[in-house]
Amino acid sequence: MRPIKVxxxxxxxxxxxxxxxxxxxxxxxxxxxxxxFKSRTRKxxxxxxxxxxxxxxxxxxxxxxxxxxxAVIIRQKKEYARADGMRVSFEDNAGVIIKDxxxxxxxxxxxxxxxxxxxxxxxxxxxxxxxxxx
Numbered sequence: 819m820r821p822i823k824v825x826x827x828x829x830x831x832x833x834x835x836x837x838x839x840x841x842x843x844x845x846x847x848x849x850x851x852x853x854x855f856k857s858r859t860r861k862x863x864x865x866x867x868x869x870x871x872x873x874x875x876x877x878x879x880x881x882x883x884x885x886x887x888x889a890v891i892i893r894q895k896k897e898y899a900r901a902d903g904m905r906v907s908f909e910d911n912a913g914v915i916i917k918d919x920x921x922x923x924x925x926x927x928x929x930x931x932x933x934x935x936x937x938x939x940x941x942x943x944x945x946x947x948x949x950x951x952x
Contacts, residue, residue: 824936826866829896829911835876836911839892840926840947844878844915847889865891867898867934868941871913889913890922890941892933892948906934906952914944 830836830849838844853870855863865871869891875882893908900906917925922943929944932952938945945951 824866824868824940825901826868826894826898826936827896828864828866828869829894829898830866830871830891831862831864834911836873836889836891836913838875838878838889838915839912839930840914840924841928841930842915842925843882844875844887846876846878847873847887847913847915848876849873850886853888867891867894868936870916870919873913887925888916888919890916890924890937890944892929892937892944893931908932908934908952914947 832849834849835846837846849871851872852863852865871889875885891913893912897905897907915925917923922941924944929947932950933948935951938951
């Protein structure tokens with residue numbers, strides 16, 4: 819992960835169920851925690867595009883279900899503004915499961931659907947697998 823600052827609106831709270839957009843065997847996961855989230859006391863943590871989250875797999879293959887995994891958010895429904903003034907929003911909330919945190923390599927080999935440009939800058943391995951960068 820590169821230390822690139824993203825000013826996206828945090829639109830995915832704890833407990834949200836997001837789609838998994840790769841071929842790792844998981845279909846959806848529930849967000850448990852957000853890595854590096856800092857705020858005032860007792861505020862519910864939330865994630866944005868490019869954030870690393872921990873979650874438990876809700877649906878998918880039998881060997882993947884109920885496992886705790888790390889994932890990167892690649893799409894969010896909540897609209898956010900880029901530095902150039904463009905506003906971006908996607909159809910769904912989606913993530914990609916990460917196998918090795920130090921290198922940022924995804925578990926799957928194919929990423930389905932568009933990936934935000936901020937994710938490709940921060941997580942280069944995920945950006946290489948993306949079919950569409952938006």
